[in-house]
Amino acid sequence: MTALGRRVVVVGGGIVGLAVAERVVRDEPSSRVTVLEKEHDWALHQTGRNSGVVHSGLYYPPGSLKARWCAAGARALLDLAREEGVPHARTGKLVVATSTTELARLGALYDRGLANGLTVRRLTALEVRELEPHVSAVAAIHVAQTGVIDYREVSRVLVRRLQDAGATLLPGTAVVGGHPGPDRVVLETTRGEVVADVAVVCAGLHADRLARALGHQPSARIVPFRGEYMELQPSAAHLVRGLVYPVPDPALPFLGVHLTRGIDGHVHAGPNAVLALSREGYTWRDARAMDLLETAGFAGFWRLARRHHRSGAAEVLRSVSARRFADTVRRLVPEVRTEDLVPSSAGVRAQAVKPDGTLVDDFLLERQGRVVHLLNAPSPAATAALEIARQVVRQLPT
Numbered sequence: 001m002t003a004l005g006r007r008v009v010v011v012g013g014g015i016v017g018l019a020v021a022e023r024v025v026r027d028e029p030s031s032r033v034t035v036l037e038k039e040h041d042w043a044l045h046q047t048g049r050n051s052g053v054v055h056s057g058l059y060y061p062p063g064s065l066k067a068r069w070c071a072a073g074a075r076a077l078l079d080l081a082r083e084e085g086v087p088h089a090r091t092g093k094l095v096v097a098t099s100t101t102e103l104a105r106l107g108a109l110y111d112r113g114l115a116n117g118l119t120v121r122r123l124t125a126l127e128v129r130e131l132e133p134h135v136s137a138v139a140a141i142h143v144a145q146t147g148v149i150d151y152r153e154v155s156r157v158l159v160r161r162l163q164d165a166g167a168t169l170l171p172g173t174a175v176v177g178g179h180p181g182p183d184r185v186v187l188e189t190t191r192g193e194v195v196a197d198v199a200v201v202c203a204g205l206h207a208d209r210l211a212r213a214l215g216h217q218p219s220a221r222i223v224p225f226r227g228e229y230m231e232l233q234p235s236a237a238h239l240v241r242g243l244v245y246p247v248p249d250p251a252l253p254f255l256g257v258h259l260t261r262g263i264d265g266h267v268h269a270g271p272n273a274v275l276a277l278s279r280e281g282y283t284w285r286d287a288r289a290m291d292l293l294e295t296a297g298f299a300g301f302w303r304l305a306r307r308h309h310r311s312g313a314a315e316v317l318r319s320v321s322a323r324r325f326a327d328t329v330r331r332l333v334p335e336v337r338t339e340d341l342v343p344s345s346a347g348v349r350a351q352a353v354k355p356d357g358t359l360v361d362d363f364l365l366e367r368q369g370r371v372v373h374l375l376n377a378p379s380p381a382a383t384a385a386l387e388i389a390r391q392v393v394r395q396l397p398t
């Protein structure tokens, strides 16, 4: 360490990396912070391609990192949004049972919401109609804390704060390897070597690869799951007022296709969940042999695929057939016609999977000497980013 303060290098310019860097400049004003991002702009991957929901923490086991950091992160995020004038809204959300077979699971979700300290209400079919006149439900729960925001806008604020604090921001700089030593870390990048006293790797879809490139064997691998969205045409957008979610199937890893009226007023349906054919595979055409071979060579992937082959096949059908996608939406809002939905964007989730084929459920941080690797930061990590940052910075090696 020099008199100037230590050199902290953050790899990855998504919301989590930017939040970590911003936290360091606030907590250690003398530190010299650098952010390395392989793309020529910030927040181009998961952060810029998500549902824009400020999650409440409803689904996560009480006491888990997701439950605690989501709630604290959401509070910090809304404070930032108010301070910086980032458009946001606390809309609340509905989780809707469309058949009596889902009532037990809806009840369990209600209990979990209470256990997580949320303001949750049970609603009858009639009460649902008052809030969302076009939604079909036998019952629902309403969670007050959920909201919407634009995470690209939040990332822009973090970038501006970093610039104001004099941090070195290097978009267009990919880390390709490195040598973590006892006193310092040398990172090899496409623009030469960067030396750090401490490094934090928040590389999203490439988190496990970067860990290996730095000589760390991560306990899990990233499997990329694409989530595709459709958008309701303006003529049908009135059918959805807020956020409408199905009751998730606990056997499945994701929340199920939901309807979201974003902060821009557009209503999106999605995301589905299909295996992406490359780490940043936003369409079926984006296939990369190396990525596919890597996934195919990972035993954990095949174990996961065997367990979920039925739902996986249904997801692929939903991806290639607009009618199937619309059928799923119609379960929540029967009046939506197939032609009311137009293809929209897609995102790819970086989901860590263990060698035994189970998903890493919680956020996962691993320490390698002077390097901290964030190995699992899927949803709700955008909501939780400011709290993840606080926790990571507290745990940085001295």
Ligand SMILES: Cc1cc2nc3c(=O)[nH]c(=O)nc-3n(C[C@H](O)[C@H](O)[C@H](O)COP(=O)(O)OP(=O)(O)OC[C@H]3O[C@@H](n4cnc5c(N)ncnc54)[C@H](O)[C@@H]3O)c2cc1C
Binding pocket: 011, 012, 013, 014, 015, 016, 017, 036, 037, 038, 039, 042, 043, 044, 045, 046, 047, 048, 049, 050, 051, 052, 053, 054, 055, 173, 174, 175, 176, 202, 203, 204, 205, 206, 210, 227, 271, 346, 347, 348, 349, 350, 377, 378, 379, 380, 381, 382, 383, 384
């Ligand atoms: C479809 C979808 C919907 C979602 N919906 C929500 C939601 O509504 N609410 C919510 O809270 N969360 C949601 N999430 C999750 C949320 O978007 C992510 O958890 C969050 O954005 C993770 O941020 P990150 O910074 O870790 O990753 P990213 O945003 O992916 O950023 C990682 C960055 O690292 C860079 N990078 C990678 N490798 C290198 C390298 N070698 N050198 C330099 N840079 C590198 C990448 O280019 C990228 O910019 C959703 C995710 C998806 C995919």
